[in-house]
Amino acid sequence: MKRFVTFEGIDGSGKSTISKRVYKKLGEMGYDVVLTFEPTDTSLGRVVKKCIEENSDPIVTTFAFIADRMQHVKELKRWLERGKIVLCDRYADSTYAYQAVQLENIVENPIRWLKDLHDEFILKPDLTFLCVLDVDKALDRIKNRGKLFSFERKDFLKKVQRNYLYLASLEKERFVLLDTSRSIDETVKECLDKILKR
Ligand code: ADP
Numbered sequence: 001m002k003r004f005v006t007f008e009g010i011d012g013s014g015k016s017t018i019s020k021r022v023y024k025k026l027g028e029m030g031y032d033v034v035l036t037f038e039p040t041d042t043s044l045g046r047v048v049k050k051c052i053e054e055n056s057d058p059i060v061t062t063f064a065f066i067a068d069r070m071q072h073v074k075e076l077k078r079w080l081e082r083g084k085i086v087l088c089d090r091y092a093d094s095t096y097a098y099q100a101v102q103l104e105n106i107v108e109n110p111i112r113w114l115k116d117l118h119d120e121f122i123l124k125p126d127l128t129f130l131c132v133l134d135v136d137k138a139l140d141r142i143k144n145r146g147k148l149f150s151f152e153r154k155d156f157l158k159k160v161q162r163n164y165l166y167l168a169s170l171e172k173e174r175f176v177l178l179d180t181s182r183s184i185d186e187t188v189k190e191c192l193d194k195i196l197k198r
């Protein structure tokens with residue numbers, strides 16, 4: 001069984017919907033499960049959101065995401081030590097996929113640079129679901145959300161999606177690509193099967 005499970009993908013790809021449903025189902029099946037997310041709902045998470053809103057310097061934004069994650073990892077470790085299944089809506093792969101686009105032409109090999117920064121403290125997920133949906137469809141699904149993040153632009157998200165697929169190709173064992181153009185029920189079933197498989 002997989003204990004530390006992350007959900008990744010571009011904005012509007014279905015991460016929150018799917019992770020919430022999976023959380024509910026696992027709870028109903030009697031598992032001790034936690035659902036958490038990044039950016040977190042803490043003072044550091046609020047700094048991160050401010051960085052995005054104010055279009056801060058990409059390096060500053062990167063370190064804000066990392067600070068928020070470093071704090072979050074301590075909590076993740078406590079939950080896992082208590083034997084819980086931990087589901088996390090966005091985690092380090094979000095930074096590798098999104099900030100690598102922001103850092104293009106600023107650092108030489110952004111994904112490598114970002115991974116190196118995480119090396120010392122990161123807790124590796126047992127399983128990562130990558131929600132894959134066409135960028136136009138994803139943007140269409142969130143068009144009524146009100147205020148969109150500055151990252152929620154077609155050209156930007158196309159590059160993010162490309163980075164995610166590249167990250168998945170590097171770690172085929174950890175990543176499962178989820179086609180979220182299917183019904184929610186079908187996708188949730190696939191997630192439960194993969195999490196509960198020995
Ligand atoms: P994210 O967390 O990746 O930004 P959400 O889970 O908020 O994405 O999903 C965006 C919207 O897409 C939501 O309003 C959700 O109800 C809708 N949606 C429609 N069909 C699906 C589907 N098959 N899978 C997941 N979400 C879907």
Ligand code: TYD
Pocket residue numbers: 010011012015016038039052065089090091092094095096098099149151152
């Ligand atoms: P989130 O609240 O998960 O937005 P959504 O529900 O639309 O997916 O994340 C807020 C924004 O922050 C989103 O555009 C993705 C971005 N982000 C990064 O750029 N790097 C990161 O490390 C994380 C966790 C999120």
